[in-house]
Amino acid sequence: MGDEKITTAAVIIIGNEILSGRTQDQNLCYIGQRLENLGIVLTEARVIPDDERIIVDTVNSLRAKYSYVFTTGGIGPTHDDITSASIAKAFGVRLEQNAGAMSALKSYYEEGMINDARIKMACVPEKAVLINNPISGAPGFQLENVFVLPGVPLILKAMFEGIEDRLDNGPPIVTESITTNMREGQIAEALGKIQDNYSEVSIGSYPFFKRGRLGVNLVLRSRDKKRLESAGMEVRVMIIESGGKILDNS
Amino acid sequence: MGDEKITTAAVIIIGNEILSGRTQDQNLCYIGQRLENLGIVLTEARVIPDDERIIVDTVNSLRAKYSYVFTTGGIGPTHDDITSASIAKAFGVRLEQNAGAMSALKSYYEEGMINDARIKMACVPEKAVLINNPISGAPGFQLENVFVLPGVPLILKAMFEGIEDRLDNGPPIVTESITTNMREGQIAEALGKIQDNYSEVSIGSYPFFKRGRLGVNLVLRSRDKKRLESAGMEVRVMIIESGGKILDNS
Numbered sequence: 211m212g213d214e215k216i217t218t219a220a221v222i223i224i225g226n227e228i229l230s231g232r233t234q235d236q237n238l239c240y241i242g243q244r245l246e247n248l249g250i251v252l253t254e255a256r257v258i259p260d261d262e263r264i265i266v267d268t269v270n271s272l273r274a275k276y277s278y279v280f281t282t283g284g285i286g287p288t289h290d291d292i293t294s295a296s297i298a299k300a301f302g303v304r305l306e307q308n309a310g311a312m313s314a315l316k317s318y319y320e321e322g323m324i325n326d327a328r329i330k331m332a333c334v335p336e337k338a339v340l341i342n343n344p345i346s347g348a349p350g351f352q353l354e355n356v357f358v359l360p361g362v363p364l365i366l367k368a369m370f371e372g373i374e375d376r377l378d379n380g381p382p383i384v385t386e387s388i389t390t391n392m393r394e395g396q397i398a399e400a401l402g403k404i405q406d407n408y409s410e411v412s413i414g415s416y417p418f419f420k421r422g423r424l425g426v427n428l429v430l431r432s433r434d435k436k437r438l439e440s441a442g443m444e445v446r447v448m449i450i451e452s453g454g455k456i457l458d459n460s
Numbered sequence: 461m462g463d464e465k466i467t468t469a470a471v472i473i474i475g476n477e478i479l480s481g482r483t484q485d486q487n488l489c490y491i492g493q494r495l496e497n498l499g500i501v502l503t504e505a506r507v508i509p510d511d512e513r514i515i516v517d518t519v520n521s522l523r524a525k526y527s528y529v530f531t532t533g534g535i536g537p538t539h540d541d542i543t544s545a546s547i548a549k550a551f552g553v554r555l556e557q558n559a560g561a562m563s564a565l566k567s568y569y570e571e572g573m574i575n576d577a578r579i580k581m582a583c584v585p586e587k588a589v590l591i592n593n594p595i596s597g598a599p600g601f602q603l604e605n606v607f608v609l610p611g612v613p614l615i616l617k618a619m620f621e622g623i624e625d626r627l628d629n630g631p632p633i634v635t636e637s638i639t640t641n642m643r644e645g646q647i648a649e650a651l652g653k654i655q656d657n658y659s660e661v662s663i664g665s666y667p668f669f670k671r672g673r674l675g676v677n678l679v680l681r682s683r684d685k686k687r688l689e690s691a692g693m694e695v696r697v698m699i700i701e702s703g704g705k706i707l708d709n710s
């Protein structure tokens with residue numbers, strides 16, 4: 211541990227429809243889970259409108275700060291799809307028609323169906339490496355440490371799987387969930403003391419109200435499996451000693 | 461129009477559990493919808509970890525930039541609930557036990573159930589104005605233009621309704637949704653031309669794949685109802701002229 215290099219990431223969700231509440235974002239949750247599996251720490255996410263200046267500034271600020279940046283949304287054929295052009299601007303490079311992307315579009319669309327708007331989806335910043343789209347033809351792309359992905363969750367997932375082998379994994383993060391019928395206020399003090407003794411373990415406490423049950427989910431996360439197990443044991447003992455029960459996770 | 465003042469807002473979602481993908485955020489979508497109804501433009505959202513320095517920096521950066529800032533999460537009784545203390549730090553004020561908050565807790569909990577951890581939920585920055593929690597006792601608070609709300613969606617909604625009359629409404633935003641069986645690439649060019657003629661109307665294009673149907677939802681948004689209706693009419697005519705159908709919104 212100690213001086214192991216931590217791989218970090220940020221997600222930029224681009225789209226007026228997320229900010230207006232028209233669309234419930236699903237991509238952040240998915241990307242967060244995949245990165246956690248890869249041992250990459252997702253440190254920040256931003257949701258921003260379809261505005262070139264804001265996209266350029268946000269991408270440039272975050273790509274300097276994190277190992278990886280993933281953008282979602284805005285790479286389709288319509289006038290409000292301005293992500294690719296904005297990324298080119300952020301890097302100060304030209305947007306160009308990419309031969310690989312054109313051939314992907316050609317194999318997806320029937321002959322005669324490729325028009326100017328669709329050709330726009332084959333225009334990516336120069337030197338970008340394509341990200342294959344196994345579902346609807348139009349590719350995403352990687353430029354240095356920035357990965358440009360679509361907004362439609364089904365397509366995003368299919369494309370994300372294809373880039374996981376390009377990412378430097380960090381040491382894997384191990385997690386343990388413990389569910390109890392106790393209320394947060396009943397265990398907070400004892401839980402805080404356990405946290406104080408385990409600086410390598412992050413203990414999160416999340417109250418729930420579902421199917422008529424109340425309780426707390428405690429989630430332990432660490433890169434140190436032994437310390438995680440030991441902290442988990444102490445949390446279980448603490449719950450029993452406080453008069454609580456440990457419930458099935460669900 | 462023209463020099464009407466636009467009221468803007470940002471949302472800060474505080475919680476490791478959102479970044480790790482353990483929890484699907486639902487609050488941004490809800491707040492976005494409510495603000496749109498109020499004519500307030502939600503311009504940005506950030507998801508950040510439970511980290512005091514990051515909370516302080518993010519709150520200070522965004523409260524200077526937008527009319528309102530709404531934070532969600534981190535106001536419970538456990539060690540990882542550090543939002544209230546961080547907000548006090550961001551404003552350079554003391555955290556103090558609030559009499560109104562204590563009395564709200566006392567009326568919620570049975571006698572003898574209030575311990576130090578729960579008293580922590582009654583500690584808010586000095587000069588904060590409480591936000592009533594009709595569900596589980598512990599209040600949120602407002603400090604200047606920053607509104608501090610909980611992470612549990614059910615409680616957040618109940619509390620948000622209680623603060624809407626504190627917000628300066630902007631001129632209301634009118635929206636119209638038009639659903640078609642066309643693909644984005646088939647209408648992109650004609651749609652872009654309509655957008656070029658209607659700078660006061662924002663036209664968003666969102667492809668969908670659901671229940672075996674493919675198509676596009678076009679969402680028009682404006683503060684100018686007449687221009688919105690006129691743009692909507694042009695979009696409908698364009699779809700028909702392109703050989704498409706207009707479908708029921710659903």
